[in-house]
Amino acid sequence: MPLPDPVDERLRQAMRQVLLAALPGVLVSVWFYGWGVLLNLLLSGLAALAIEALVLRLRRWPLKPGLGDGSAWVTALLLALALPAYCPWWLIITAVACALLFGKHLWGGVGSNPFNPAMLGYALVLVAFPQYLSQWPSLHGMGLLEGLRQVAGIAQAPDGWAGATALDSLQINKSLTIDELFASDPAFGRWGGHGVEWINLAFLAGGLFLLRQRVFSWHAPVGMLVSLFTISLLCWNGSGSDSHGSPLFHLLTGATMLGAFFIATEPVSGAKAPLARLLFGAGAGLLVYLIRTWGGFPDGVAFAVLLMNLGAPALDRFVEARQRRSVA
Template sequence: MPLPEPLDERLRPAMTRVLLATLPGVLALLWFQGWGVALNLLLSGLTALAVEALVLRVRQRPLKPELNDGSALVSATLLALALPAYCPWWLTVTAAACALLFGKHLWGGVGNNPFNPAMLGYALVLVAFPSHMSQWPALHGMGLLEGLQTVFGIHPAPDAWAGATALDSLRTNTSLTIDELFGNDPAFGRFGGRGAEWVNLAFLAGGLFLLQQRVFSWHAPVGLLASLFIISLLCWNGSGSDSHGSPLFHLFSGATMLGAFFIATEPVSGAKAPLARLLFGVGMGLLVYLIRTWGGYPDGVAFAVLLMNLGVPALDRFAEARQRRSLT
């Protein structure tokens, strides 16, 4: 009987495909936000690998299997893509270190984490440093030298380099109609957040590639997108000043597609049974809309997935019980 394949050998192909699938979104973010995205990716990746190596040394475990499986680099990449471009270097380092320490190794390492590591690191710095996490760059960002000076605190950021996102503008709007927001607010594009429309389409393309490669099943992303579409349609009241945005706006603003195809599908902290994965995605979509509309944060992907992570055992038990009843 052949020996089971080592864990790193089983994980590496899937992690490689996930990293490859992020490329369209990375390129779109680089185009719209500039070099800050690349700096985030570099700082987050180096920090994650350094923390991974340090913890493995402290735990007296071999470096090769877990450093080579690609899971730390995937978590670091997804975290970096969620952070504001040009945020201070120490914030990116802190978020990546927290993601690896509290999201992964605190629970025993790869395969044991009950929470999505990348979103746990994101949520921690969002709560701890809200002002830094609300500084989103204007379209096309800065040059490389300006970006380096801003990230490392050598030179203050240029005036008017940051602004509110479309989700933030809509959440705080009290007087303008939706048509006026799309016509006058530079954060709004044709049907979603300006630039975010193309970024979401890029992550959608990457997600469809992962589905075609069978890296994950359709249940969680379809559940998330369907529930977000339905609740935003039911709560949409046209273009009035009290409107919460159209379904198309919610699908192509913020981190919707990143959340649907790269966050909700995390295999360890997510649900296992197909029905449970579908319900996991449905719950995430509902929570994203509720947080965006009535919560204290303009986007809700991180908190939505962490809250649904808490419900995974119950979802899996429900799906197993339903399957047993259907067999009897």
């Protein structure tokens, strides 16, 4: 009987820990968005299983190791959380297919992808179908039967059931002060987006667990959060109508903590050297703020990470050259 590959075993262990660490964020998301989050998870998981198995079969690779490493499940999880609850079934399947085919297997499979697969899949469907990703449930969701009908596309959502997010409202705001937005717009909560602030705190807890387990180093998440905090503090002009939001608002709104601890830390498409990972995270945090404030999309985590994926090799070369000069 052959001995197990230690690299594959470390990968499986890391993927299991990532799935476990995401559980608090999933539970809080279900609390605020209802059955839609679970339907997203179910559809994305089934789609990932089917697509991964089909590609492995076509490439004549063994199914058990390919399906058992957990990478496809993590991709499915991230997409299920990034897409709006109760979005159409075909949108979820399309996002998963793009992630696994164009973000993973096109480059040779796990360990060879230059881009974060989940964020590539999300970005493609966002560009292709922006109208479906701009509306998030504004209430606690609907019943299971109504949710199934909504996902299947055989029922129309009630008026006012979904609306713009806090980042959307802030980006298009021209007249209300920040205090007025928080007081009048249901998308805003106590510190950030309504409900989203607690979801971010839950993913922060999961991320700290992963740091404690040494699944990844602190460099990328700390770099991203410190950079986002710093630039939002420098550009913050109080509660005026032209304000872009406080540092706390940006940390606890959108996909900030999910991006910092579960996306920017993806080891294959990110930088390798510790200093390069810190710069990678700092660049991602800066780009998130720039896209949120002046870009065409309200939350820039996906595009920020993908852009930094492009720059990751250059960051590693820069750090390597810097180390050679310091030695010399």
